[in-house]
Amino acid sequence: xxxxxxxxxxxxxxxxxxxxxxxxxxxxxxxxxxxxxxxxxxxxxxxxxxxxxxxxxxxxxxxxxxxxxxxxxxxxxxxxxxxxxxxxxxxxxxxxxxxxxxxxxxxxxxxxxxxxxxxxxxxxxxxxxxxxxxxxxxxxxxxxxxxxxxxxxxxxxxxxxxxxxxxxxxxxxxxxxxxxxxxxxxxxxxxxxxxxxxxxxxxxxxxxxxxxxxxxxxxxxxxxxxxxxxxxxxxxxxxxxxxxxxxxxxxxxxxxxxxxxxxxxxxxxxxxxxxxxxxxxxxxxxxxxxxxxxxxxxxxxxxxxxxxxxxxxxxxxxxxxxxxxxxxxxxxxxxxxxxxxxxxxxxxxxxxxxxxxxxxxxxxxxxxxxxxxxxxxxxxxxxxxxxxxxxxxxxxxxxxxxxxxxxxxxxxxxxxxxxxxxxxxxxxxxxxxxxxxxxxxxxxxxxxxxxxxxxxxxxxxxxxxxxxxxxxxxxxxxxxxxxxxxxxxxxxxxxxxxxxxxxxxxxxxxxxxxxxxxxxxxxxxxxxxxxxxxxxxxxxxxxxxxxxxxxxxxxxxxxxxxxxxxxxxxxxxxxxxxxxxxxxxxxxxxxxxxxxxxxxxxxxxxxxxxxxxxxxxxxxxxxxxxxxxxxxxxxxxxxxxxxxxxxxxxxxxxxxxxxxxxxxxxxxxxxxxxxxxxxxxxxxxxxxxxxxxxxxxxxxxxxxxxxxxxxxxxxxxxxxxxxxxxxxxxxxxxxxxxxxxxxxxxxxxxxxxxxxxxxxxxxxxxxxxxxxxxxxxxxxxxxxxxxxxxxxx
Numbered sequence: 087x088x089x090x091x092x093x094x095x096x097x098x099x100x101x102x103x104x105x106x107x108x109x110x111x112x113x114x115x116x117x118x119x120x121x122x123x124x125x126x127x128x129x130x131x132x133x134x135x136x137x138x139x140x141x142x143x144x145x146x147x148x149x150x151x152x153x154x155x156x157x158x159x160x161x162x163x164x165x166x167x168x169x170x171x172x173x174x175x176x177x178x179x180x181x182x183x184x185x186x187x188x189x190x191x192x193x194x195x196x197x198x199x200x201x202x203x204x205x206x207x208x209x210x211x212x213x214x215x216x217x218x219x220x221x222x223x224x225x226x227x228x229x230x231x232x233x234x235x236x237x238x239x240x241x242x243x244x245x246x247x248x249x250x251x252x253x254x255x256x257x258x259x260x261x262x263x264x265x266x267x268x269x270x271x272x273x274x275x276x277x278x279x280x281x282x283x284x285x286x287x288x289x290x291x292x293x294x295x296x297x298x299x300x301x302x303x304x305x306x307x308x309x310x311x312x313x314x315x316x317x318x319x320x321x322x323x324x325x326x327x328x329x330x331x332x333x334x335x336x337x338x339x340x341x342x343x344x345x346x347x348x349x350x351x352x353x354x355x356x357x358x359x360x361x362x363x364x365x366x367x368x369x370x371x372x373x374x375x376x377x378x379x380x381x382x383x384x385x386x387x388x389x390x391x392x393x394x395x396x397x398x399x400x401x402x403x404x405x406x407x408x409x410x411x412x413x414x415x416x417x418x419x420x421x422x423x424x425x426x427x428x429x430x431x432x433x434x435x436x437x438x439x440x441x442x443x444x445x446x447x448x449x450x451x452x453x454x455x456x457x458x459x460x461x462x463x464x465x466x467x468x469x470x471x472x473x474x475x476x477x478x479x480x481x482x483x484x485x486x487x488x489x490x491x492x493x494x495x496x497x498x499x500x501x502x503x504x505x506x507x508x509x510x511x512x513x514x515x516x517x518x519x520x521x522x523x524x525x526x527x528x529x530x531x532x533x534x535x536x537x538x539x540x541x542x543x544x545x546x547x548x549x550x551x552x553x554x555x556x557x558x559x560x561x562x563x564x565x566x567x568x569x570x571x572x573x574x575x576x577x578x579x580x581x582x583x584x585x586x587x588x589x590x591x592x593x594x595x596x597x598x599x600x601x602x603x604x605x606x607x608x609x610x611x612x613x614x615x616x617x618x619x620x621x622x623x624x625x626x627x628x629x630x631x632x633x634x635x636x637x638x639x640x641x642x643x644x645x646x647x648x649x650x651x652x653x654x655x656x657x658x659x660x661x662x663x664x665x666x667x668x669x670x671x672x673x674x675x676x677x678x679x680x681x682x683x684x685x686x687x688x689x690x691x692x693x694x695x696x697x698x699x700x701x702x703x704x705x706x707x708x709x710x711x712x713x714x715x716x717x718x719x720x721x722x723x724x725x726x727x728x729x730x731x732x733x734x735x736x737x738x739x740x741x742x743x744x745x746x747x748x749x750x751x752x753x754x755x756x757x758x759x760x761x762x763x764x765x766x767x768x769x770x771x772x773x774x775x776x777x778x779x780x781x782x783x784x785x786x787x788x789x790x791x792x793x794x795x796x797x798x799x800x801x802x803x804x805x806x807x808x809x810x811x812x813x814x815x816x817x818x819x820x821x822x823x824x825x826x827x828x829x830x831x832x833x834x835x836x837x838x839x840x841x842x843x844x845x846x847x848x849x850x851x852x853x854x855x856x857x858x859x860x861x862x863x864x865x866x867x868x869x870x871x872x873x874x875x876x877x878x879x
Contacts, residue, residue, distance in 0.1 A: 121162065121163065121166065121186065121187070121313070121314050122160060122161075122162055122166075122169070122185060122186040122187065122314055122315055123160065123161040123162075123163075123186075124158055124159070124160055124176065124182050124183050124185055124186060125158055125159045125160075125161075126154075126155060126157070126158035126159070126182065127159070128158075128159055130148065130149075130150035130152075130157060130220055131148045133157065133158075133159060133175050133220070134148050134175075134220065134222055135148070137159055137173070137174060137175050137358050137359075138174070138175050138233070138356055138358065138359070138360070138361045139359065139361055139362070140233070140359040140360055140361055140362025140363075141359075141362040141363065141364075141365050142226065142227045142228060142362055142363040142364070142365035142435050142438070143224050143225070143226050143227075143231060143361060143362050143363055144224060144225045144435075144436055144438060145222045145223065145224045146222065146223050146224075147222055147223040148220070148221075148222040149220075149221055149222070150218075150219060150220045150221070151203075151217065151218075151219040152177070152200070152217075152218040152219060152220075153198035153199070153200045153216065153218070155181050155182055155183065155198075156177065156178050156179070156180070156181070156182060156198060156200075156216070156218040157175065157176070157177050157178075157182065157218055157220065158175070158176055158182045159173070159174070159175060159176070160173060160174055160175070160176045160182075160185070160355065161173045162314075166314040166315075168307055168309055168312055168314050168315055168320055169236060169314060169315060169320070169355055170323055171234070171236070171323070171355060171357045171358070172358070173357075173358040174355055174356045174357045174358040174360070175220075175355075175356040175358075176353055176354070176355055176356075177218045177220065177253075177340065177342050177353065177354050177356070178218060178342070178351055178352070178353040179198070179215075179216040179217075179218065179251060179342055179343060179344045179348075179351050179352050179353070180194070180195060180196030180197075180198065180216065180351030180353075181196040181198075181351070182353070184196060184316055184351060185238075185315055185316055185317070185353060186314075186315065186316065187309075187312055187313045187314045187315045187316050188311075188312060188313040188314075188316070189309050189310060189311055189312045189313070189315070189316055189317070189318065190316075191240075191316065193240050193244075193349070193350045194240050194316050194317075194350075194351055195240070195348070195349045195350050195351055196351060197216070197348040197349070198215075198216040198348065199216075199348070200215070200216050200217065201215070201217060202214030202215050202216070202217050202343050202344075203217035203219060203341050203343050205254070205256060205269055205339065205341060206252050206253075206254055206341055206343050208269075209252070209254060209269075209271070210250070210252050210345065212345055212346060213345075213346065214252065214343035214344060214345055214346075215343065215344045215346075215347065215348045216343060216344045216348050217341060217342070217343035218341070218342050218343070219339060219340065219341045220339075220340045221337065221338065221339040221340065221341075222337070222338065223335055223336065223337050224335075224336055224337075224338065225333050225334065225335055225336070225436045226330050226332060226333070226336075226363040226436070227332055227333060227363060227365050227395045227434060227435035227436045227438070228332055228363035228364045228365065228395075229262065229329060229330060229331070229332055229394070230327060230328070230329055230330065230363060230364070231327070231328050231330055231336075231361070231362070231363050232325050232326060232327040232328070232360070232361075232362070232363075233325070233326055233356060233357065233360040233361035233362070234323055234324070234325050234326075234356075234357035234360040235255075235273065235323070235324055235325075235326060235354055235355060235356050235357065236320055236321055236322070236323050236324070236354070236355040237253065237282055237283075237287070237320065237321045237324075237352070237353075237354055238309075238315060238317035238319070238320040238321075238352065238353045238354070238355065239251055239284055239317055239318070239319060239350070239351070239352035239353070240316075240317055240318055240350040240351050240352065241284050241318075241350050241352060242284065242288065242308075242309075242317070242318040242319025243288065243289065243290060243291060243292045243308075243318060243319060244291065244292050244293045244318075245284070245291070245293070245350065246284055246285060246288045246290065246291035246294070246296070246298060246299060247285075247291040247293075247294035247295065247296030247298060247299065248291075248294060249284070249345060249346060249347075249350065250283055250284045250285045250345055251283075251284060251342070251343070251344050251345050251350075251352035252283065252342070252343055252345055253273070253282075253283075253341060253342035253343070253352070253354050254271050254273060254281075254339070254341050254342075255271060255272050255273045255326050255338065255339070255340055256269040256270065256271055256338065256339040256341070257269075257270045257271075257272055257328050257336060257337075257338050258270070258336065258337040258338075258339075259330065259331075259334060259335065259336030259337060260330075260331050260334050260336075261329075262329050262330065262331050263329070267328075267336075269339070270328075272326045272327065272328045273324070273326050274326075275287060275302050275305065275324075276305070276324060276325075280302075282321060282324060284352075285298040285301065286298070286301050286302060287301060287302045287303075287305050287306050287321050288300065288301055288302075288303065288306055288319070289303040289306045289308060289319075290303075305321055305322045305324075306319060306320075306321065306322075307319065307320040307321065307322060317351075317352075317353065323357070332394045332395040332436070333394070333395040333436040333437075340354075340356070342354050365434070365435045365439075367391075368390070368391060368432065368434050368435075368439045368440070368441045369390055369391075369441075370390040370391075370430055370431070370432040370441045370442060370443040371388075371389040371390045371443055372386055372387060372388050372389050372390070372428075372430050372443065372445065373386075373387050373389050374386045374387065374428075374445075374447065376447055376448050377447075377448040377449065377450045377521050378419075378420070378447060378448070378449050378450065379449065379450050379451070379452040379521060379522030379523075380419070380420060380421055380422065380423055380449055380450070380451055380452040380522075381419055381420075381421060381452055382419055382452060382522065383417040383418065383419050384417065384418055384419065384447065385415065385417050386400065386415060386416055386417070386418065386428065386430075387415050388414045388415055388430070388432070390430075390432050390443070391432055391434050392414065395434065395435070395436055396414075396432060396433070396434050397412065397432070397433040397437070398411075398412055398413065398414050398430065398431070398432055398433075399412060399430070399431040399432075399433070400412070400413070400416055400428065400429070400430055400431075401428070401429040401430075401431075402418050402426070402428055403426055403427040403428070404420060404422065404424070404426040404427070405420050405421040405422040405426075406418050406419070406420050406426065407419045407420070407421075420447075420449045422449070423449050423450055423451040424448075424449060425446045425447070425448055425449075426446065426447045426449055427444060427445075427446055427447075428444070428445050428446070428447055429442055429443070429444050430442065430443050430444075450519070450521040450522050451519075451522070452522045452524050453475060453476040453481055453517040453518065453519055453522060453523070453524040454475030454476045454517065454524060455475045455476070455515045455516065455517040455524040455525055455526035456473075456474045456475040456515075456526055457471050457472060457473050457474055457475065457513075457515050457526065457528065458471075458472050458474050459471045459472065459513075459528075459530055461530055461531050462531050462533050462606070463505075463530070463531075463532055463533065464532070464533050464534075464535045464606065464607070464608030464609065464610075465505055465506060465507055465508045465532050465533065465534055465535055465608070466504060466505075466506060466535070466610070467504065467608075468502050468503070468504050469502070469503050469504070469505070469530065470500060470501075470502050470503075471485065471500060471501055471502075471503065471513065471515075472500050473499050473500055473515070473517075475515075475517055475524070475526070476517050476519075476524075477499065480519050480520070481517055481518065481519055482497070482517070482518045482519075483497060483498065483499045483515070483516070483517055484496075484497055484515075484516040484518075485497075485498075485501050485503075485513065485514065485515055485516075486513070486514035486516070487503055487505075487511070487513060488505070488511045488512065490505055490506045490507045490511075491503050491504065491505050491506070491511075492504045492505075492506070505530075505532045507532070507534075508532045508533055508534035509531075509532060510529050510530070510531055510532075511529065511530050511531075511532055512527060512528075512529050513527070513528050513529065513530055514526075514527055515527075515528075533606045533608050534608070535601075535603060535606075535608035535609060535610035536558060536559035536564060536601040536602070536603050536608070536609075536610050537558040537559045537601075537610070538558040538559070538599060538600070538601045538610040538611060538612045539556075539557045539558045539612055540554055540555060540556055540557055540558070540597075540599050540612065540614070541554075541555045541557050542554045542555065542597075542616060544616045544617065544618075544691070545616065545617045545618070545619065545690065545691040546588075546589070546616075546618055546619075546691050546692065547592075547618065547619055547620065547621040547622075547689070547691045547692035548589060548590065548591060548592050548618060548619070548620055548621055549588050549589070549590065549621070550588060550621070550691070550692055551585075551586045551587060551588050552587050552588070552589075552616070553583070553584070553585040553586070553587070554568065554583060554584050554585070554587065554597070554599075555583045556582045556583055556599070556601070558601055558610075558612075559601055559603075560582065563603060563604045563605050564601055564602065564603060564604065565580070565601070565602045565604060566579075566580055566581065566582050566599070566600070566601055566602075567580060567598075567599070567600040567602070568580070568581070568584055568597070568598070568599055569597070569598040569599075570587055570589075570595065570597060571589060571595040571596060571597075573589055573590040573591050574587055574588065574589050574590075574595065575587065575588050575589075575590070589618040591618070592618050592619050592620045593617075593618060594615045594616070594617060594618075595615065595616050595617075595618050596613060596614075596615055597613070597614050597615070597616060598611060598612075598613050599611065599612050599613075599614075617691070618691075619649075619689050619690075619691045619692075620645075620689075621689075621692055621694060622644065622645040622650055622687040622688060622689050622692070622693060622694045623644040623645045623687065623694055624644045624645075624685045624686060624687040624693075624694040624695050624696040625642070625643040625644035625685075625696055626640050626641060626642050626643050626644070626683075626685050626696070626698070627640075627641050627643050628640045628641070628683070628698075628700060629771070629780060629782075632675070632700065632702055632703065632707065632779065632780055632781075633678075633702065633703045633704075633705045633706060633707040633774070633777065633779030633780070633781075634675060634676065634677065634678050634702055634703070634704060634705065634706060634707065635674055635675075635676070635706055635707045635781070636674065636675075636702075636707030636708075636779055636780050636781040636782070637672035637673070637674050637707070637710070637781050637782040637783060638672065638673050638674070638675070638700065638780075638782065639669075639671060639672055639673075639769070639771075639782050639784075640654065640656075640669070640670055640671075640673060640683065641669050642668045642669055642685070642687075644685070644687055644694070644696070645687050645689070645694075646668060649689050649690070650668075650687055650688065650689050651666065651687070651688045651689075651690075652665075652666055652667065652668050652685065652686070652687055653666055653685070653686040653688075654666070654667075654670050654683070654684070654685055655683070655684045655685075656673050656675075656681070656683055657675075657681050657682060657683070659675050659676045659677040659681065660673050660674065660675050660676075660681065661673065661674050661675075661676065671784055672782050672783065672784055675700070675702045677702065678702045678703060678704040679701070679702060680699045680700070680701055680702075681699065681700045681701075681702055682697055682698075682699055682700075683697065683698050683699070683700055684696070684697040685697075703777065703778070703779055705774070705777040705779045706779070707774075707779050707780065707781040708730075708735055708772050708773075708774045708779060708780075708781050709730045709731075709781070710730065710770065710772050710781040710782070710783045711728075711729040711730055711783065712726055712727060712728050712729055712768075712770050712783065712785070713726070713727050713729055714726045714727070714768070714785075714787055716787035716788065716789070717787060717788040717789065717790055717862070718760075718789065718790065719763075719789070719790045719791075719792045719862060719863035719864075720759075720760060720761065720762065720763050720789055720790065720791060720792040720863070721759050721760075721761070721792060722759065722863075723756070723757045723758065723759055724758045724759070724760070724787070725754070725755070725756040725757070725758070726739065726750075726754060726755050726756070726758065726768070727754045728753045728754055728770070728772075732753040732754075734774060734775045734776060735753070735772045735773065735774060735775065736751070736772065736773040736775060737750070737751050737752060737753050737770065737771075737772055738751060738770070738771045738772075738773070739751070739752070739755055739768070739769075739770050740768070740769040740770075740771075741758055741760075741766070741768060742766055742767055742768070744760045744761050744762045744766060744789075745758055745759070745760055745766065746758070746759050746760070746761065760789045762789070763789045763790055763791030763792070764788070764789060764791075765786050765787070765788055765789075766786065766787050766788075766789055767784060767785075767786055768784070768785050768786070768787060769782065769783075769784045770782070770783050770784075790860070790862040790863050791860070791863070792860075792863040792864075792865050793815065793816035793821055793858045793859065793860045793863060793864075793865055794815035794816045794858070794865065795815045795816070795856050795857065795858040795865040795866050795867035796813070796814040796815040796856075796867050797811055797812060797813050797814055797815070797854075797856050797867060797869070798811075798812050798814050799811045799812070799854070799869075799871060801871055801872060802872050802874060803846075803871075803873060803874065804873070804874045804876045804877060805846070805847075805848075805849055805873055805874065805875060805876060805877055806845060806877055807845070808842070808843045808844065808845055809843075809844045809845070809846070809871065810840070810841070810842040810843070810844075811825065811827075811840065811841045811842070811844060811854070811856075812840050813839045813840055813856070813858075815856075815858055815865075815867065816858050816860070817839065820860055820861055821839075821858060821859065821860060822837065822858075822859045823836075823837055823838065823839050823856065823857070823858060823859075824837055824856070824857040824859070825837070825838075825841050825854070825855070825856055826854070826855040826856075826857075827841075827844055827846075827852070827854055828846075828852050828853060828854070830846055830847045830848045830852065831844055831845065831846050831847070831852065832844070832845045832846075832847065846871070846873045848873065849873045849874065849875040850872070850873060851870045851871070851872055851873075852870065852871050852872075852873060853868060853869075853870055854868065854869050854870070854871055855867070855868045856868075
């Protein structure tokens with residue numbers, strides 16, 4: 087730098103303040119016209135639209151204020167380390183054609199003679215000159231705008247402490263974080279809130295000392311002796327960035343000016359196409375659920391670009407419920423089936439780009455789920471629901487009824503249903519095909535019927551009358567219907583309480599009683615069975631003309647069985663005087679004469695009574711007593727002995743059905759056997775041969791059950807073979823066994839129940855005997871085994 091220039095700086099308190107709104111790179115320009123090409127062919131409007139503008143951003147209202155030759159276009163070819171941009175806009179406080187290198191001049195200057203800028207002066211507080219300004223309005227489709235810049239100046243390095251040429255990128259518009267940007271500078275040292283200027287990015291002052299020296303020197307590029315640009319120093323390439331509201335209008339002012347004087351030019355390089363925003367790639371698409379059904383909303387979902395600044399224009403054709411929509415995800419229905427066209431036009435980047443996609447929606451016919459029924463039906467009566475909607479094999483039906491219905495779910499097209507309680511009952515009918523479902527609801531009123539029940543005077547016997555009584559709903563408006571068994575007399579009745587009904591045969595008789603409410607027409611029915619039994623018959627037999635003190639046996643000759651009860655009345659002179667046994671046994675009378683005997687037989691429903699007269703002779707009955715050799719075993723002989731004087735008496739013994747013989751007229755019968763074990767009833771009646779008087783005595787004896795003896799074995803075995811013998815008769819803890827296999831057997835005898843491994847030493851027949859004993863009786867069984875004359879293998 088020459089002394090004249092140094093004198094200018096030392097006598098002028100020169101301070102230049104530069105505010106960055108876009109990415110600037112301050113470069114000391116070294117003229118190198120062969121490498122850095124400068125042109126000013128394009129207008130300022132063309133420079134912004136064709137050079138500076140990048141993707142997505144819209145610009146308009148472009149204007150400029152500058153001296154001719156202070157704003158133009160630059161081209162670096164493949165770029166240079168000092169200006170790593172291939173092309174862009176250059177704005178200068180002097181002549182842009184002074185920018186190309188090499189850096190030979192100490193302080194290149196062009197005095198444009200133009201005014202400064204009041205916005206810059208408001209920021210730095212000093213006058214400015216030679217201002218170059220480009221400003222315009224813009225909209226961004228994204229929430230961020232940015233561009234790259236390099237700041238360059240001839241003030242480096244001699245006037246860092248004195249002259250601070252200024253530039254600024256001033257933004258005005260809505261602040262997404264609140265409030266408004268008003269001439270807000272967005273050109274800042276990276277990572278700080280410090281504006282980019284000579285005083286804030288440098289590597290010192292070669293002529294003076296000040297606090298601003300070496301500020302952010304890492305971002306400074308020294309161009310002393312450089313060949314590409316003329317400027318003494320530059321900044322690295324920075325990026326100016328601002329957060330904006332997408333598609334809102336903003337104003338930006340790009341301004342650079344000399345501070346205090348017009349000497350020593352400064353410039354800012356703006357990279358081509360760097361003023362832009364991230365934009366969406368426009369590939370329109372949407373999805374939906376298909377096939378849909380008529381009158382059913384189908385949700386359309388945008389599958390393309392989404393977010394702020396994106397607009398949608400849907401067009402629905404045919405019988406659509408809406409013809410168009412600007413919602414991102416609309417819902418639409420169609421009233422007719424078929425293929426229906428749907429278009430979606432998506433507009434992005436604040437209206438700059440648009441594209442349309444078309445799909446065809448397949449709409450199916452929705453089934454009709456209507457139905458009819460008879461209302462006001464009585465409870466417990468059958469209701470038919472008739473489908474009046476869609477019908478055919480392509481449709482399925484599902485009916486949902488209340489919990490008191492006999493079937494709560496039915497898949498029939500026309501179901502039959504019974505409701506057990508009264509009231510309003512909701513009914514749901516679902517009709518479906520392969521694509522669509524329709525549901526129809528209705529309510530049926532179920533009417534309550536009368537309460538029905540009855541009582542009666544039963545049980546009864548055949549031909550006995552019975553009365554019936556209504557115990558259900560009674561009063562006016564009710565009608566009654568009784569249906570009795572076909573053999574009843576009468577067989578039916580409309581009386582509320584019919585009486586005098588009889589039945590000709592025994593058995594369970596079905597009674598059906600119906601009460602009908604004349605007002606609602608609802609009947610209710612109850613069915614009961616009553617028991618009609620055969621009337622009992624009372625009759626008995628005895629030996630007439632007994633003597634005083636003689637025993638008389640009375641035997642029931644009428645109805646017999648466990649369903650009957652018996653009541654005998656023998657009178658006060660009898661012993662016993664009465665009995666409830668079917669056959670009361672021996673009765674004695676202490677007085678002679680006619681004795682009236684009555685028998686009443688009952689079955690719980692009715693009874694029968696009969697009486698007979700017994701004539702008791704005034705003669706003493708013969709004495710009677712007997713004994714026996716019992717107890718014995720089955721089949722063993724028993725002897726009976728008359729224990730009184732037998733002279734002049736006749737004897738009639740009865741040993742029962744198990745005795746052999748069954749009767750005897752001997753006074754002392756012997757050799758009587760019994761075929762069955764247990765208690766046996768023995769009856770002896772003696773008759774006085776002179777007076778004809780009889781006397782009877784009954785005793786019981788016990789016959790022991792004889793154990794069964796039997797066994798099995800394998801016959802015709804060979805000599806030396808082992809034989810197993812198996813008991814096939816009585817078995818148990820109280821049974822003992824005695825086997826006799828003979829002298830030629832090993833073992834020859836045994837006391838176990840089943841003897842195995844018996845070996846016979848000689849051939850021929852061998853007699854085997856098994857004796858089986860109980861605590862009271864013994865029986866034996868004998869069989870023969872044949873042993874072959876061949877040795878066992």
